Amino acid sequence: MKALVHEGTELKIKEMEEPKAGKGEVIVAIKSAGLNRRDLYIPNRRGENPEPLILGSDAAGVIESAGEGVSHFSKGDEVIINPALRWYDNSDAPPEGFDILGMPDHGTFAEKIVISAEQVEHKPKHLSWDEAGVLALSALTGYRALFTKGQIKRGETVFIPGAGSGVATYLIQFAKNVGAKVIVTSRNENKRKQSESLGADIALDTNSDWGKELKDEEIDLVIESVGKATFNRSLDVLKKGGRIVTFGATTEDVVDLNIRKFFYGQYQLFGSTMGSRQELRAMLEHLENFDMHPVVDSTFSLNDAKEAMDYLEKNKQFGKIAFTFDQ
Incomplete structure (x- = not known):
């Protein structure tokens, strides 16, 4: 099968051995796979590594076969991949054994993937393949940050720097x-x-004076993923006693914090990463209840992966980028 792999120091399209389903596993024929910023960083994290690794965390596709003991999925079922591995029930932090699909496990940028049946969910019927393929990682991350950690409520105000992600x-x-x-x-x-x-x-405008622009606003919650470039500016517009949730750092990840100002302001700071299967299922229910659709900026073939990655690295997108598979 064709796959996008990191091998040695290169990203390349390579023929990989077709997967086989073991006990409790399913093989999914991929229809669409979502590109995430995480995929840009993995080659640098691996360095020079002779073992080929299939990149990718998000995907949607069709069950091609199921291994022994799989009873809740059948051949032909349309599914999405849950990339939050081995995190089933909601908890304050991920459990031991949690990983994100795509490193160290082989990921979704391939024509097929073998994965535990515990890591797939039925595809929402109202979503297209491209919408379903870009869904899980980003939507689950946002859902946990906003609802589980941020505890957003009707009538509150949330501030989100970096609108295009x-x-x-x-x-x-x-x-x-x-x-x-x-x-x-x-x-x-x-x-x-x-x-x-x-x-x-x-x-x-990110370059505007936030304090001046928002002087009449009471911000209850900030969702921060930019890092050093905006963290303290975000904190400055948060109301006293307000909540700030951080789940990423697309700029530098070390932030200078005036701790006296922080504790006098009685602010609440929460870290968040991905989410549990319980939250994923709640998120899928939310999408269906509100007939909500992911924003797909653009689609690429797997052969154009380097072009897609360059597009994402330069922050040209608004929403998600999908790889499409003709199968």
Whole structure:
């Protein structure tokens, strides 16, 4: 089967051995797979490694076969992959044994994948293949950050720097679905307009004076994923006693924090990573209840993977990027 692998120091399309389903496993023929920023970083983290690794965490496809003991999926079932490995029940932090699909395990950028049946869910019927293929990692990350950790409520205001990211497009929709007010930022005027079309109430230029622009707003919750470039600016516009959830750092990940200012402000800081299967299922139910659709910016063939990765690295996208498979 054809797959995108990191081998040695290169990314390449390579013929890999077709997978076989063992006990409790299924083989999924991939229809669409989502590109995440994590996929950009893995080659650097692996360095020079002679063992080929199939990249990719997100995908949707069709069950091709099921191994012994699999009773809740059958050949032909349409499914999505849950990339949060071995985290089943909601908990304060991931359990021992938790990994994200795509390293060290082989990932989804291939024509087929073999995976535990515990890591697949039925595809929401209202989603296209491309929408389903880009869903799980970003939407689950956003769902846990906003609801489990952030505890957003109807009538509250959430502030989201970096409006163009895949997670941000889910956050905007999740928050609006439950009656929250949404404020986002972006340097790109088109992304600000797209955010407003998606439901954002206010879309600020990242380079503007946030304090001045938001002087009449009471921000209850900040969802931060940018890192050093915006963390303290975000904290400055958060109301006293407000909540800030961080799940990423697309800029530098070491932040200087005025701890006296922080404790006098009675702020609450939460870290968040991915989410449990319990939260994934709640997120899927949310999508179906609100007839919500992921934002797919663009699609590429697997042969154009390097072009897709360059597009993502330069932050050209609004929403998610999908690889499509003709099968």
